[in-house]
Amino acid sequence: MMIANSVLRGKIYRLLQFIVVVCALIIPFIKTSNGNSLFRFDVSTLQLYAFNTVVSFASFFSAFIAILLFTFLFVFTTQLLGRVWCGWLCPQSFFSIRIESYSKKIKNKTMRKVAAVLLAFVFALVLTLNWMMYFVSPYDFISSLKSSSTMVTIGVVLFLFIFVDFVLVRFKWCKYVCPYSKFQVVMTDDDTLYVGMIPGKEKECIDCKACIRVCPTHIDPRKNPDADCIYCETCVTACNQVFQKKDHHEGILGYVWGKGNKFNFKRPNLIVTFSVSIVLFIILIYSIISTSEPFIIKVDDNVKSLGNGVYTVKVEMKSNLEKAVRVHFSNPDNVAEVSPAGVRVFIKEKVESTLTINTLKEIPNGKVKIQAVYDRKKDPIVFEVNLK
Numbered sequence: 001m002m003i004a005n006s007v008l009r010g011k012i013y014r015l016l017q018f019i020v021v022v023c024a025l026i027i028p029f030i031k032t033s034n035g036n037s038l039f040r041f042d043v044s045t046l047q048l049y050a051f052n053t054v055v056s057f058a059s060f061f062s063a064f065i066a067i068l069l070f071t072f073l074f075v076f077t078t079q080l081l082g083r084v085w086c087g088w089l090c091p092q093s094f095f096s097i098r099i100e101s102y103s104k105k106i107k108n109k110t111m112r113k114v115a116a117v118l119l120a121f122v123f124a125l126v127l128t129l130n131w132m133m134y135f136v137s138p139y140d141f142i143s144s145l146k147s148s149s150t151m152v153t154i155g156v157v158l159f160l161f162i163f164v165d166f167v168l169v170r171f172k173w174c175k176y177v178c179p180y181s182k183f184q185v186v187m188t189d190d191d192t193l194y195v196g197m198i199p200g201k202e203k204e205c206i207d208c209k210a211c212i213r214v215c216p217t218h219i220d221p222r223k224n225p226d227a228d229c230i231y232c233e234t235c236v237t238a239c240n241q242v243f244q245k246k247d248h249h250e251g252i253l254g255y256v257w258g259k260g261n262k263f264n265f266k267r268p269n270l271i272v273t274f275s276v277s278i279v280l281f282i283i284l285i286y287s288i289i290s291t292s293e294p295f296i297i298k299v300d301d302n303v304k305s306l307g308n309g310v311y312t313v314k315v316e317m318k319s320n321l322e323k324a325v326r327v328h329f330s331n332p333d334n335v336a337e338v339s340p341a342g343v344r345v346f347i348k349e350k351v352e353s354t355l356t357i358n359t360l361k362e363i364p365n366g367k368v369k370i371q372a373v374y375d376r377k378k379d380p381i382v383f384e385v386n387l388k
């Protein structure tokens with residue numbers, strides 16, 4: 001039963017990691033009912049799309065509070081659970097473990113190295129594209145790359161950085177470079193969770209050193225807590241296997257709640273970071289609600305050409321305002337005429353309208369800027385329509 005528990009925990013651990021990776025990969029592609037990504041920070045508009053809410057980070061205050069909250073949650077998690085991020089969620093350790101474990105299955109030494117490089121290439125490419133899609137819509141990704149050499153440069157540099165890391169560095173990054181690992185040394189205390197020898201089991205160790213041989217950061221798990229441990233649980237699995245063969249008994253390594261192996265929440269540092277996080281969370285929610293976009297315009301990707309430089313495109317307007325407004329459309333560059341010039345939108349109403357764009361001259365990149373003014377005291381909403 002004990003072994004079954006341990007094996008089950010290992011399976012849940014791996015399943016959770018895969019779920020996190022799959023979620024991270026598909027989140028930029030998921031659209032909410034307002035047509036925006038489920039979660040993405042759009043660099044072109046400086047807006048955060050999060051669960052049907054649009055937060056304009058022109059609101060510096062919200063951005064500042066969000067960064068503060070993130071920092072405090074980071075500290076709180078480390079104080080309580082140590083480097084659990086490294087083993088459970090960090091893409092660096094997740095993919096490094098996969099590269100090592102998958103390539104190790106190949107017996108031929110040269111082929112093993114080739115497989116590791118190929119895996120590093122594929123994982124680096126997936127991670128680079130995934131990371132960039134949190135800043136640029138995946139549905140405009142190719143056109144954004146074509147029109148921005150800066151984005152291409154960022155992508156190439158990022159890819160090369162991750163690729164070299166996966167080929168040459170891997171766990172050396174966790175041990176010697178990662179800034180988070182250095183910070184966590186000062187954040188943890190005597191009650192922080194760690195992976196190591198379960199207190200009271202020391203005498204059962206047969207000194208087979210299986211746990212040391214599998215440790216990616218080359219430490220002795222029996223001597224934990226060690227700042228270099230990344231909570232990957234590889235040593236726990238190895239020790240379980242040793243004892244499973246020996247006497248069908250669970251291994252002697254596992255998660256330990258600090259030196260006393262007792263969960264203790266009544267710690268001043270933990271209480272302070274937890275309380276500050278709660279206060280910051282409330283302030284952030286309040287600032288998001290009070291500064292979230294009062295008027296949202298979603299533009300259909302499907303632009304129809306009527307010939308002679310005339311195009312139509314559907315736009316959907318959603319008002320969160322407590323008053324009816326008339327939205328005025330125009331082209332600020334004077335390369336096209338837009339009609340209708342005004343559309344009425346009532347209180348908290350959603351309206352769909354078809355805009356006709358009559359181009360006045362040749363537009364080389366095919367993109368026409370449209371400006372929508374719903375309130376003369378507010379900045380206009382500016383969006384682009386791709387006529388190609």
Ligand code: SF4
Pocket residue numbers: 204205206207208209210211212222238239242251252253
């Ligand atoms: S694998 Fe288990 S039994 Fe073997 S040395 Fe490590 S802790 Fe001891």
Ligand code: SF4
Pocket residue numbers: 195214215216217218219220221224228229230231232233234235236
């Ligand atoms: S000590 Fe265990 S959990 Fe820590 S890094 Fe080594 S193998 Fe992973």
